[in-house]
Amino acid sequence: MNAEACDRGFTVSPAGAKGTSPICAVLKEFQSALADQVQTAADVSLCNFHTWLQARGAPAKSVAAFYLKVPDRSPIAKAASSECNGCGWILQLENARLRELVQQMRQTLFLDWMKKSQVSLCLDHGHKLEQCALLKMRPVILEIVERGRSELKRELGTFLEQVVRRNNAGGGILGRGAEFLVGQRGL
DSSP, X not given: OOGGGGGSSOOOOGXXXXXXXXXXXXHHHHHHHHHHHOOOOTTOOOOXXXXXXXXXXXXXXXXXXXXXXXXXXXXXXXXXXXXXXXXXXXHHHHHHHHHHHHHHHTSHHHHHHHHHSOBOOOHHHHHHHHXXXXXXXXXXXXXXXXXXXXXXXXXXHHHHHHHHTTOOTTTHHHHHHHHHXXXXXXX
16 A cells, blocks of 8 residues: 555445545545555554454454564554554545645535535534635535534434433444544544
C-alpha cells in the first residue's frame, strides 16, 4: 500500500451513506482494507491502533514477522500517530475526498440534492468541509450537520425512554452518537 493507493477505489458516494457522513463511510471502508493490504515491511510504521488493526486482519505469524523485521520495535513502543503510515494514508484520503465533495457541491443540482436528502455529516467533517467550501455552500453544510444533530438527539431521547422502561434495544445509537461527535476514525 502506498499514497497512490489511497485514491483508487475509495470514492465519496453520498447516496450510499444514508445516516452517516460520506467521508466517514469512505474512511471506515479504507481503514478496514488496510489490514489486508499493509505489508509487514521494515519501512512501515504503525501506531497502536493500526498495529491492532493489522493483527486483527492478518495471521499472527504475519504480525510477528513485522516485529521481527524491526528489532528495535516492541508491541509496547509503537509509532506516534504523526509517524504512522496508516494514519498518514487515511489523512491523505480524507483530504482528497473532502476536495472531491466540495467539487461536487459546486453543482447547484448536487447542492440542492444534499439539502433534501438523508446525507449526514459528522461534526468533524462538517467543520473541515466548511473550511474548504465556497461561502454559498456553508449554510448547506451547517444545515446538514444540524439535521444530523437533531435526528440523533431525537433517537437518543427515544433510546433513553426505552432504557427507563428496561428495554435496551437500539443501543447502536450510542455508536452513531460517538461517530457524529468524532467521526469514524478509530471506531
